[in-house]
Amino acid sequence: MSSFQLLLFLISAVIFYLFFKQLFSSSYPKRGVDFEAKKEDAQIGGVTEANKTFSQPKPQLSRIEQLLYMADEAIEKKDYTEADKALSSANIIEPENQDILLKYGYVLLMLERLEDAKEVYEELLKLNESEDMAHVSLANILHKLGSDEEAKRHHLRAIELDSSYAPHYFNYANTLYDLDEKEEALEYYKKALALDSSLDEAKNMIAKLS
Numbered sequence: 001m002s003s004f005q006l007l008l009f010l011i012s013a014v015i016f017y018l019f020f021k022q023l024f025s026s027s028y029p030k031r032g033v034d035f036e037a038k039k040e041d042a043q044i045g046g047v048t049e050a051n052k053t054f055s056q057p058k059p060q061l062s063r064i065e066q067l068l069y070m071a072d073e074a075i076e077k078k079d080y081t082e083a084d085k086a087l088s089s090a091n092i093i094e095p096e097n098q099d100i101l102l103k104y105g106y107v108l109l110m111l112e113r114l115e116d117a118k119e120v121y122e123e124l125l126k127l128n129e130s131e132d133m134a135h136v137s138l139a140n141i142l143h144k145l146g147s148d149e150e151a152k153r154h155h156l157r158a159i160e161l162d163s164s165y166a167p168h169y170f171n172y173a174n175t176l177y178d179l180d181e182k183e184e185a186l187e188y189y190k191k192a193l194a195l196d197s198s199l200d201e202a203k204n205m206i207a208k209l210s
Helices: 003-023 063-076 080-093 098-110 114-127 132-144 148-161 166-178 182-195 200-209
Strands: none
Touching (some): 063 098, 080 098, 098 114, 098 132, 114 132, 132 148, 132 166, 166 182, 166 200, 182 200
């Protein structure tokens, strides 16, 4: 064997040695372990990469939330008949829900169902006597039904509960004006305007009565 042939033999032996060493070593990729995540949140295909987004399912509304949403939409459209349907159903499910009762009373008032609205506000006040909006709404209904002294008591209670709310004074002034108690009505129109200078209706009534 010549020196050149010996050199080729040695080179070939080294190459075969390195090949079989790599073939049987643990670092050679095997089936089923071709990919190993380098981070805890790494996944094949990059599904958790920052540039990938996934929509989240919308939270499911409860039946009460659905009914209140329907009622609010109907009220916004002034479709009080549809609002009545939604709120009456909601009231059956949660008869002591004060928010439902307050809205329901308003809708019944808009439908001119005064006796029904009166019952709703009375029920609300049994649950929460300090609800000033229920007092003033009931006062307006009682005035329309001819129970004026009772209406006055509820107006004054609403003012007592929230003395900084101008519409309470204005509503009471309107009731007094209707009852021909114009001097006292003027006093309450002035109080309403003092609290809210944007009440043009109060300005007009003050000018009319002054």
